[in-house]
Amino acid sequence: MKVYPIALVDCNNFYASCEKVFNPKLKNKPVVVLSNNDGVIVALSAEAKALGIKSFEPLYKVKPLIEKHNVAVFSSNYTLYGDLSNRVMTTLKHFSPDVEVYSIDEAFINLKGFEWQDLTQYCKKIRDTVEKWTGITVSIGIAETKTLAKLANRIAKKNPEHNGVLNIYNLPDKDEFLKKLQVEDVWGVGRQYTKLLNGMSIRTAYDLANANQLWIKKKMTVQGLRTVKELNGLPCIKQEYSVPAKQSIVSSRSFGRYITEKNEIKEAVAGFVHRASEKLRRQNSAANMISVFLRTNPFKETPQYHNGCQVGLPFPMNSPAEMIEYAMAAVDQIFREGFLYQKAGILLAGIVPVETVQRTLFENIERREKIKKLTAVMDKINSEHSAGTLYIAAAGTDKTWAMKREMKSPAYTTSWKELPIVKASNISIYKKRD
């Protein structure tokens, strides 16, 4: 069987690079980007890494270092990152018809049909073009399988002598290459499996490639077995060229401060329903189940409580106006007085395409039609202006518990127009943002 080359393109220090693209003053300066609520550092520029700052370190721990070296600190700005991600992916599509967008900053490119030319040179051209068109620097690894392409990418990124591109497709001495890589560097091997494998003296990618496959399957399931085969150059993870519809949609958040009141939890949960249902509609789906959960802060020595409640919906739905009552009933079920709540969220599951939704005998068709129209109006306004321009009034208007985002960069890529008051319908569940 002929195995074709596949490339993994990965944006370097993506979030930090995005912040730099529109702000020339940050050139060659250390930059870090924070998680939601400004809690921990989730992205660093090369200069920030060089200072010894680590990913997932809480901001307060590195405050002295940040102040000393004048590091630029940003709250995360997902609108900006999403927009730049789209530009990068669009650029990649000029170089191959088969681009799989794997995450916000990564894509697999099928290079079948390009083998006749020097793949390293071709990928250098991709790299230069992306940089020129978007301002984002990428690294590229080329190999027979996704798992090997990931490894090549990692080496390309770490070692400047490769100029960001490493091709190990048809590399004769692949064993030597694998021997230089730790087993924990392999895609699919996390902390737990590293412990397990090291216990069996499996320490390098080479060791893993040659491990006993029966044992691997028993201990690491078929996924582990696939990893081993992929390390041996046998493709087992296929490419997905269209984004499959999500099977579950989560919306959850830590609060900017502790919540003790039920009505505030309800506001937050209403907001989660709004956002999750928006994602649901974007993929033309409806959900059969909603589950609501809340919890105190497990890191704090205050009384602990966490609970969840699943509610089967009477028919598949995707409008917040319909779902909200079930979510609120769930909150009533699980909320207990006397705790400091730190986080809550919802999960939508039992997701089906909208076309398959059957009307049930009992549903109030007139009300459903109204809600459907209203939801469509809301989606239209929110997509033309700014997400969250219109939202459910149940989600509250003051939101003193909302997450902290004190250092957000400006909206470079989206504009915000002031809206007239919209009277969308006689169903008064939506409000314009204040």
Next chain:
DNA sequence: TCTGGGGTCCTAGGACCC
């Protein structure tokens, strides 16, 4: 002070049916 959010896949085990 402080500790992210949003996903996927897989397996084990229980309930239930024939």
Next chain:
DNA sequence: TCTGGGGTCCTAGGACCC
């Protein structure tokens, strides 16, 4: 009354990813 096997469906939990 007890025992058995095979199959399906569902859920909880553990592992991973970015």
